[in-house]
Amino acid sequence: MSENSQRELSEEVVIQLKQMHKWYGEFHVLKDINLEVKKGERIVVCGPSGSGKSTMIRCINRLEEHQQGQIIVNGIELTSDVKNIEEVRREVGMCFQHFNLFPHLTILENLTLAPMWVRKIPKAEAEATAMHYLERVKIPDQANKYPGQLSGGQQQRVAIARSLCMKPKIMLFDEPTSALDPEMIAEVLDVMVTLAEEGMTMICVTHEMGFARKVADRVIFMDAGQVIEENNPHDFFEKPENERTKLFLSQILGH
Amino acid sequence: MTEQKYPIGQYPNLPPPKNSVGVVAWLRDSLFSNWFNTLLTILAIYIVIKTIPGLLDWAFFSADWVGTSRDDCSREGACWVFINVWFDQLMYGRFPEDQVWRIQASYIIAIAAAIPLFIPAVSRKIKTALALFLLVLFPIICFYLYYGGSFGLEVVETTLWGGLFLTLVIAVTGIVMSLPLGILLALGRRSNMPVVKSVCIVFIEFWRGIPLITVLFMASVMFPLFVPEELSPDKLIRALIGVTLFSSAYMAEVVRGGLQAIPKGQYEAAAALGLNYWKSMLLIILPQALKMVIPGIVNTFIGLFKDTTLVLIIGLFDLLGMAQLAATNPNWLGFSIEGYVFAALGFFVFCFTMSRYSQSLERRLNTGHRN
Numbered sequence: 001m002s003e004n005s006q007r008e009l010s011e012e013v014v015i016q017l018k019q020m021h022k023w024y025g026e027f028h029v030l031k032d033i034n035l036e037v038k039k040g041e042r043i044v045v046c047g048p049s050g051s052g053k054s055t056m057i058r059c060i061n062r063l064e065e066h067q068q069g070q071i072i073v074n075g076i077e078l079t080s081d082v083k084n085i086e087e088v089r090r091e092v093g094m095c096f097q098h099f100n101l102f103p104h105l106t107i108l109e110n111l112t113l114a115p116m117w118v119r120k121i122p123k124a125e126a127e128a129t130a131m132h133y134l135e136r137v138k139i140p141d142q143a144n145k146y147p148g149q150l151s152g153g154q155q156q157r158v159a160i161a162r163s164l165c166m167k168p169k170i171m172l173f174d175e176p177t178s179a180l181d182p183e184m185i186a187e188v189l190d191v192m193v194t195l196a197e198e199g200m201t202m203i204c205v206t207h208e209m210g211f212a213r214k215v216a217d218r219v220i221f222m223d224a225g226q227v228i229e230e231n232n233p234h235d236f237f238e239k240p241e242n243e244r245t246k247l248f249l250s251q252i253l254g255h
Numbered sequence: 256m257t258e259q260k261y262p263i264g265q266y267p268n269l270p271p272p273k274n275s276v277g278v279v280a281w282l283r284d285s286l287f288s289n290w291f292n293t294l295l296t297i298l299a300i301y302i303v304i305k306t307i308p309g310l311l312d313w314a315f316f317s318a319d320w321v322g323t324s325r326d327d328c329s330r331e332g333a334c335w336v337f338i339n340v341w342f343d344q345l346m347y348g349r350f351p352e353d354q355v356w357r358i359q360a361s362y363i364i365a366i367a368a369a370i371p372l373f374i375p376a377v378s379r380k381i382k383t384a385l386a387l388f389l390l391v392l393f394p395i396i397c398f399y400l401y402y403g404g405s406f407g408l409e410v411v412e413t414t415l416w417g418g419l420f421l422t423l424v425i426a427v428t429g430i431v432m433s434l435p436l437g438i439l440l441a442l443g444r445r446s447n448m449p450v451v452k453s454v455c456i457v458f459i460e461f462w463r464g465i466p467l468i469t470v471l472f473m474a475s476v477m478f479p480l481f482v483p484e485e486l487s488p489d490k491l492i493r494a495l496i497g498v499t500l501f502s503s504a505y506m507a508e509v510v511r512g513g514l515q516a517i518p519k520g521q522y523e524a525a526a527a528l529g530l531n532y533w534k535s536m537l538l539i540i541l542p543q544a545l546k547m548v549i550p551g552i553v554n555t556f557i558g559l560f561k562d563t564t565l566v567l568i569i570g571l572f573d574l575l576g577m578a579q580l581a582a583t584n585p586n587w588l589g590f591s592i593e594g595y596v597f598a599a600l601g602f603f604v605f606c607f608t609m610s611r612y613s614q615s616l617e618r619r620l621n622t623g624h625r626n
Binding site: 061063082086089090092093094096098100101102103104113114117118146148162163166 | 518520521523524525526527528529530531534538539542543546620622
């Protein structure tokens, strides 16, 4: 079942969160988060809404700012230093719940914009890379359309391709399937599974437990801003230890 | 129970019922849909019948078109002779007659350079080059053409500039300068840096809080009291700066409205891809925000175009000013209506053109959904 949990992992740590805390004003959203992610590791983060799981992964590319503790990504510590933040963001791709494609640009332009303007790659080369990834997400024929003309599932696959065009070392997924119709979830998950199989380091916030069982090396359960339980998928689903985890699992798997 | 006409799942696409499409349906839906609308339609027809023939008669059928003095006018209709005689002044003010070719030359250059911008077949590179020419080189050429003083052209003081020409100088300068300035102010007002933010807020609120007449009056009357004459720029330049700063404050608020309408996800997606502040603004946020507020931007442009008439109070005679001046000429007393109608037509042509252009621009830039 969870054959991947026994996978050999490299010892290289690419993401490190040490005693990280975050507040929104007076509200303590993230409490003492400690997390180490090794190169090639696939992590699924789940938990009830409002538990801080999205906030946590958004801290990793500093879309959210943490107030205490350390976050080190690819050996670079995230502080208010803008240069460091931009360097981290170049290497960390992110997919959002609502895709966030740029509606005024065609699909191809969405994919080539960052490589051309951030990595200074020539247009022809950026377009070749873009077409390569569009083929991988199986929609090369949509290259000249605008995002508004695509279905949700197609848009999310474009969003994944857009991140991949930057050749990131790490991919963050923030509930990539929760805004999709049931028919479209599978096509996005397929792309994510392929990506996982190719050895991409991934952190996914998702409620897709099937995906977690299939690809995760580790499942992290969060509630009220804390990491409650952390285990390999087999043990996580079969013998959860914490009462809160049991309740959550019974609610989402119970029907 | 009705009989099943088609096999299940194979129902064809039928045409709509006859009376729901076509001219008759349109008439019924838009003009006579209920008793109140019918009443309004009849009332509107009545008003049109009562007013239009008289207006046409005054403006065309009984009007006098040819002649050289007021004696050529029968006064039964409009006296377009008045416009004819004063035409050059209405167009160019008191610009010396033998130098008017300089203005005409600039118009021709502008039109020749602008036309390719509206032809879809012209390549992007040529369009960019022409746009840069119009925005950078052309104003400099215009300055030397209009003011003169070098290249063997005699100096024409700005006090002689007037008519539609002056209206265009003020309006175009104001429009071209106020948009970029307004965008910077709008970005500044949303900045995280407290100093930048407060400077922009104070600037915007100050210029929005005072009437344009005050600005112009200050620029022309108060300014020279504080600044020694040698340092004080030309009256027209002071007016231009006043108009530009004034409308940039309005522009800033229009643009800010657009910036606020962009979903947070767009900023985040740009940031997550590693784009820095200026790149994400220029490539992602502003193209969408500006597109969204085209109606507001053009509204400000149109407002600015018409506000140029206020320069009359500082002794500059724009199109409307010249019309008024001509009507107060002792030989032509009593023809102010023709003057105003002509000025109104002039303004309408430009404002309506801007309005139509903005609508076609909106349609062209529409890429379906906005996120």
